[in-house]
Amino acid sequence: MGGLTIRAPANAVGHGGHYHSQSPEAYFAHTPGLKVVYPRDAYTAKGLLLASIRDRNPTIFFEPKRLYRASVQDVPIGDYTLPLGVAEVLRVGTDITCVAWGAQVHTMLAACDRAAAEGISCEAIDLATVAPWDMQTIRESVLKTGRLMVTHEAPLTAGFAAEIAATIQKECFLALEAPIARVCGADTPFPLAFEKIYLPDELKVFDAIKRTCGF
Numbered sequence: 199m200g201g202l203t204i205r206a207p208a209n210a211v212g213h214g215g216h217y218h219s220q221s222p223e224a225y226f227a228h229t230p231g232l233k234v235v236y237p238r239d240a241y242t243a244k245g246l247l248l249a250s251i252r253d254r255n256p257t258i259f260f261e262p263k264r265l266y267r268a269s270v271q272d273v274p275i276g277d278y279t280l281p282l283g284v285a286e287v288l289r290v291g292t293d294i295t296c297v298a299w300g301a302q303v304h305t306m307l308a309a310c311d312r313a314a315a316e317g318i319s320c321e322a323i324d325l326a327t328v329a330p331w332d333m334q335t336i337r338e339s340v341l342k343t344g345r346l347m348v349t350h351e352a353p354l355t356a357g358f359a360a361e362i363a364a365t366i367q368k369e370c371f372l373a374l375e376a377p378i379a380r381v382c383g384a385d386t387p388f389p390l391a392f393e394k395i396y397l398p399d400e401l402k403v404f405d406a407i408k409r410t411c412g413f
Contacts, residue, residue, distance in 0.1 A: 203250045203257045209301055209351050210397055211263040215390035218263075221352035221383070223299075226258050227329040227361075233257040233282055234328040236300040240271045245280030246326065253282060262301035285332035287339070291321035293411050294345040297336060297362065299325040302350055302398070309403035318411050328358055336362065337369045344375035345410050349403050354382040376413035379406040 210219040226234050233255050237243035243261065250257040288303070289310060298306040303324045310320040321339050325331055340346050346366055348359035363378040381398040389396055 201254050201256050203247070203253075203259055205247070205259045205261060207263045208260040209262040209264065210388070210393055212393060213390070214263070214388075214393075216388045219388045219393065221350065223260060223328045223350075224352060224356055224358045224361075227358055231255060232329065235259050235282060236326060236328060237261070237265070238300060238303040238324050238326070239265065239268065240273050242280060242324075242326065244273055245278050246282065248277070249279040249282050252279065257282075260300065264301050280326070283327045283330045283332055285326055285335040286324045287321065287335065288324055289320060289322040291319035291343065293319040293343055294347060294407055295321045295323065295336065295339040295343045296407065297323045297325055297346070297348045298350065299328060305398065305400050306349055306403055308400040309407060312400070312404040313407045316408070318407060320407065331362065333365055333369070336366060340366055340370045341373045344373055346374075347379040347381065347403070347406050347410055349381040349398050349406075351383050351397060353385045354380060355385050357382050376410045379410045381406045
């Protein structure tokens with residue numbers, strides 16, 4: 199018997215404006231006992247959703263709206279689940295740890311490709327579950343790379359990247375080679391005509407990776 203799972207569209211789709219493009223994960227992560235989950239594609243959506251439904255705890259399952267129109271992906275017909283509270287290392291690297299969740303994972307990976315072209319080795323991690331988040335995986339990565347960049351669409355102030363940065367600063371202080379970078383949305387109401395300016399795009403993330411590695 200599972201607990202309550204609520205599916206909720208979230209994040210920017212390109213023309214949503216203030217009431218349709220928000221990223222409220224930090225707000226819900228503040229609720230003790232509530233799990234907050236973010237898939238990055240169709241495959242993880244099915245596995246994480248089934249795991250959420252079967253979990254005994256209440257779960258908010260955020261669905262990034264631009265993934266509804268993403269390219270076709272093969273998804274197994276059979277039953278499978280992906281573990282909640284476990285981040286996934288998508289690429290192994292040595293110079294900097296990069297963390298994102300939801301559709302922003304793809305933006306991060308594109309920025310990591312740009313960085314690789316300039317000789318920067320990025321370890322890319324999909325957080326997948328915002329609450330409870332997988333501190334151990336990120337900690338082990340940062341102890342190896344010495345640097346961390348976190349990106350999400352939500353505003354910078356009180357965004358969940360701040361929680362990750364504060365925890366990793368405490369856990370990995372002596373291993374850090376540069377200040378932890380956060381690449382996030384602006385501290386303004388979400389605009390309609392200027393969504394592209396507001397959002398942390400590939401170039402903004404790449405610039406943060408480059409600056410952090412060059413510190």
